[in-house]
Amino acid sequence: MADYREMWRSLGIDLESHDNLLDILGKLYGDIYLSQNKRPEGMEYLDFVVSEVHGYRIKELLDAQKVGSKVFGTFCVFVPEELIWAADGICVGLCAGAEIGKGDAEKVLPRSICPLIKSFMGFKLAHLCPYTELCDLIIGETTCDGKKKAFEIFSEFKSTYVMETPQMKREKDYDLWRNEVYKLKEKVEEVTGKEITPERLKSAIKLINDRRRALKRLNKLRREIPVPISGRDALLINQISFYDDPKRFTEKVNLLCDELEKRIERKEGVVSDKTVRVLLAGSPMALPNWKLPGVIESSGAVIVDEESCIGERNIRAMVDESGETMEELIDALVDRYMQIDCACFTPNNERIEHIIQLAKDFKVDGVIHYTLQFCDPYLVESYKVEKALEKEGIPVLRIETDYSMEDVEQLKTRIEAFVEVLR
């Protein structure tokens, strides 16, 4: 591995703590990922990206900045990243999936706030996320109370721009959101100094749609019995989609899909065709939040789909590519992003319909509904999800957890019992 210490130092990273972090992550990755049997060969690329996630990719971004590109960091699938790519910018998801800088974060945030929010604040205050440090602008949103209010504090430490996301899907909400999309376009043009022309936006829409198409293709292959890839690996691919160069990433995912298709032809699964199939639904699992998938897949089940922002919610809807004028293209973006079935909306019945449809399409034996601790939107909604699934005769287990490892044994007990029932 190249020596990136000088690069990290120049970004203000706390080198000693960062070494510890990489050590822990390396061990975790070994335990949860490298220990798997029958992994597809195409996962080698993902292994490489993970091993270089704070190294090679950071260097690429810094090199791009040197020749004039701007890097934008986001925490939510609601940010229409097409606008960023259209201005020769780069969009990256930010570190928020590990219990990092908790002590620092709790100096400015309540203890009873969702671990994802505590994590992004912690990564910043502890100087441990090179992505956050190098970003030219962070784009936040008002999807939940915790993030909405935490960005007010976060902005004291890092340049932050907040989009207002609507809470319903009425006509006026479309107006509000359209206005926000136009305002983001202006902001991105201001930061990058580049004009977003219809041609460039159309090409960016194609770029990100292609990535969605590749991830959709991957997910479709997971409907097969036996399933050709583990849920852990599929989650990782979705997580990496937020960091990697979209063109390269799309190519690599398509190559992996070619390999998986051959597996399917040979009826070769990553696990036996008798393995209990589970849909994992709920709160986002940001990199490197692999705890629950690790527990589930070491309990005799396989995750065949993720109904989350790091999964179906991020790839389901496509942007209409037929527009030519700026107005048509922006309208297409507005329509696409308003299809997101986030629990921030009320009512949000389409999410429940989607979960039931996914459970059927992926031939699952049961659903595990996962919520981050203190995540009110998904926590409250899980009651209606459970009721609807029970009505359909689909077994469901509701799990609420954070990023600590303290409850691993308890989770294992509950999940093993659930899997036993499904067998």
Next chain:
Amino acid sequence: MADYREMWRSLGIDLESHDNLLDILGKLYGDIYLSQNKRPEGMEYLDFVVSEVHGYRIKELLDAQKVGSKVFGTFCVFVPEELIWAADGICVGLCAGAEIGKGDAEKVLPRSICPLIKSFMGFKLAHLCPYTELCDLIIGETTCDGKKKAFEIFSEFKSTYVMETPQMKREKDYDLWRNEVYKLKEKVEEVTGKEITPERLKSAIKLINDRRRALKRLNKLRREIPVPISGRDALLINQISFYDDPKRFTEKVNLLCDELEKRIERKEGVVSDKTVRVLLAGSPMALPNWKLPGVIESSGAVIVDEESCIGERNIRAMVDESGETMEELIDALVDRYMQIDCACFTPNNERIEHIIQLAKDFKVDGVIHYTLQFCDPYLVESYKVEKALEKEGIPVLRIETDYSMEDVEQLKTRIEAFVEVLR
């Protein structure tokens, strides 16, 4: 006291539990309220209203329904109640200030949700709030994640209409909110079967402004040293303003103010002029949430103002009364309600400015910032409030608590220590 058992039974109230509730409330009221010294005579009316809050007032509302009035229940100062009064409707705040039906509520809601939300669900599921039961319609809003999502469940048990409140104060937010106000007007007209004419709306605006004027007058008198009324009593008056008939209530508050003005002339305080003066800021304190005020005022301090929805936030802004057309009157409502400095907005710097101004106007020695447990908007905002107050040299104590009595001793210790420092 009249026998209301038949009335309660007809509303589906769980009589046995309700008897217990009234017993507990009576004792609590005795301890916290009736034990006070030098209470103004005008508080007799409030004592009567509290003693009859599930009795006489309920009978009044049922009698009004018998002659065609409709009753609307709300949980938030964001609902423009003027529209309700303009349609000969009656608006009441709903029971949400006590730990009631917790077990029932936790069957449908997460345990880690704000006690106010758990309380309104608990009151409904345990059949203990005659107001909720008799309401023709509940009007909810999307001011926080917890309420927004809980109304989806609540609506399974009671007819509920939800208004979308904006999260910023940009032009498009005014458009969204204006649309919501017009939609509420239609809804109220539909439920009441009465047309809201400009004349009726103008008169309702005057009615509710008059109530705000009386409460403002009361608060202004509390700027005096020595303060002529306790914070507990002032809070109670604000709490009762959500239940009582507005015209009668306004008259009674003005009579009380007449009495307080005489006290002030005589330089007669409810406590000595040496008593530590505290501003209580933060989350709403719905009836009968008197725990913290009780602790503070038994710890050698007096609360001289409430910066909360049950206080300044509800009475600060007035509706412009000069409009004549429906459009002018609705615009006046929109402008007034958009001035609310709720933590649901981002940014919400005007709230911090208001707190500092109140601290100065009311000559306080310190601020106690109160948040309901798990109330992310106010919890996260309290960090910025504290920082701003410290910069102004105003001592501040942050308290987070729920409706249980378990932490009373701990609160007492912390508050006594804080008051000691302020002395």
